[in-house]
Amino acid sequence: MTTRWTPPGPALLFAPADRPERFTKAAERSDAVILDLEDGCRAENRAAARTNVVTADLDPARTIVRINPPGTPDFDADLQAVADSPFTTVMLPKAEGGRTVEVLAETVPDASTWRIIALVETPRGVLDLASLAAHPQVDALFWGAEDLTAALGGTSSRYGVDETQAAGGGLSGQPGGYREVPRLTRSLVLLHAAAAGIAALDAIHADTTDTAGARAEAVDAAASGFAGTVAIHPGLVPAIRDAYLPDPAQVTWAHRVVAGAARNSGAFAVDGEMIDAPLRRQAELILTRSTTTTRS
Template sequence: MITSSPFIHSYLFVPGNRPDRFAKACNAGAHAVIIDLEDAVAPADKTAARDALSNWLDSEEALANKVPILVRVNCVNSGCFGDDLHACRRPGVAGIVVPKAERVDDVSAASTGAPVYPLIETMLGFARITELAAAPRVNRLLFGTIDFKLDMGIDGDRDELLFFRSKIVLASRMAGLLPPVDGVSTEIDDDEKVEDDCNYARRIGFGGKLCIHPNQVPFVNRSFEPSPQKIEWANKIIHAAAAVGGGAIAVDGKLVDRPMLVMAQHIIEETLRKANTLTAN
């Protein structure tokens, strides 16, 4: 099962105490599903949610599932952390999401053999973003925008968070990680707003987005995957460059230099890798 891929863009949350929704989430079209033992589960239901996760992971339904399953465990000082990790020591768990990640030791403690996904949700976690990105077994950084805004006293989602988003993108790049995953859009029925949020995150360097409802998934997938128009553009650039043997060229009245050619090559390479991945699965 693929756990480290640039083609995993959409991460759909499902409450850990709703096992009836696990399979539905896996069939919603998301590239990965996050079973949530933390925020989505009331304190009195933590044990039941953990048991539900364990039972489902051992079921034939889960064994037949092809969608990567991540688990958001409770935070290190919650009193549930150790039990959550024990429940996650199964082949069906493709990654551990660590909420309110603030210390490298906490991230390291979350390693069960599966990749770790630190969720940056606090000012202290952000202040240590470089160290967290470089911690062992870290696969990708996630930005928990809602809790982060609360911790920072920020009111707003765009310019107000641009500095923080850009720093997370930079830290990911410097650590050699996949592009980070942006926080959820709280809108469920406002398709235009969800799509705009996705396009904005992609433009500033994010590689995916967290989802809280299946309705959001198609917009995330469409926004972060190369469009047919982009693929056509890339092919045109590559063919034009090949025809002249390299150097600067003009395509559709615009100058094309080496950076644009490299961008076009990346688009085609990613498209081919995705096609090969889908064929292999």
């Protein structure tokens, strides 16, 4: 699938905006850094954090700023900080339909030119996905399980280890897989993004010590069609990159498919497998990922 924008690599990493000493290292260890003025930033530090964003010496093409949601005390000041900074890619939390995006430009006119990554993490946001994905400034959808679960009145977005067997194994068969509503939301985000021709980013793996679980989810994300996975700890970046990087057998198959497609306008066979248009597109994506994904 061709989208208007794709992240510069599959591993995106949050960095608290009130910890400027971490910015450069976070950028070096990931494919894109998300300077976080919201949950990752202490409320009492947000004024200083906005100054950190304005003065950050980072590549704008590989930097995203997560602001606070509309209607919160920090929203207007966050928008002005982004307008004063070199960055033009903004993550909008608590996004609930296209109208949420319009509020940005009504507050700060410069926002009408920004790329928006819409973070879907409320029940209304899930139900208004079609409107959100269709907005011309929204170039990616991202989703969050924990805020969504809290808004639903729930206490846990994932099955416990002792629940996993009865619940069917959870995502990727791993203990601690998502419960049904978060899993449904993940699927809906991917479907609405694909239908709108924009990128989908998969949610964080909150247990930063669970490298195997994070990798299993990223393998599933890559195979399903997500453009990248977001992390809150640099230790999970290698697992994410490894998950999105095609293995040598896949790359060999993809090269053979692309070569066969150059000689055939219709269906053809590779090692007895019939290749048609969908498999051609999959092969092209594998080759793209093989050249754009960095192994840590």
